[in-house]
Amino acid sequence: MHIYEERLSVPRSWWGLVALGGLGLGVGAMPFGLLAAVIAAAIGIAVSAVLVHLHGSVRILVTPGHLVVGKRTIPIEALGVTEILDEREAFEWRTVRANPYALLLLRSYVPTALRIELRNAWGGAPYVYVSTRQPMNLAAVLAFTRG
Template structure:
């Protein structure tokens, strides 16, 4: 059972770029014949679509007793205080204020984030930085899960 679930899917414009890349590869393949042009477009678009899909399928899940971030399961007991970051603060925390030991889930196309302190430096990380479109909802769900 999931208490909270968010998929960090890529913007629709990225899919348009995949199509444009395929069209560009088709144009590049025209001098070698129609079959080469179609093959180049199909292969290029398939590779690009796979990369875009994989990048956008990361999920943030809150289940009873744990936070699952990109496949990594963190017990709720290991989570400390949360800080909702607006666009400016999120930029600072992922650049100049970033800790090299922190656990980061960065998505450049999501401007807001949530920073969560980790108790006892869980996994050697002082905090968890999550790009999220709904930082207030995620913070509320985590507060509720902690009881």
């Protein structure tokens, strides 16, 4: 059972860039013939579409006992103080204030984030940085699940 679920999908404009990139490859292959250009465009669009889809398919899940951030599963008991980060603070925490040992789920196209301290440096990480479009909702759900 999921108490909270969020998918950090890419902006729609990225899909336009996928099409433009594929068309650019097609134009670049035009000296080799029309068939080569069509094949290059199709391959370029397919490969870049898969990459963009994979980048935007990451999820944040909260279950009764765990926080799932991407591929990491963190027990709720390991979570400490939660800090909601606005756009400016989120930028600072993913650049100059970032800890190289922290668990980071970064998505540059998501301006807000949540920073959650980890008790006893769970897994060697001092905190979890989670890009989220709904930091207040996620913080409220985590506070609720901790009891």
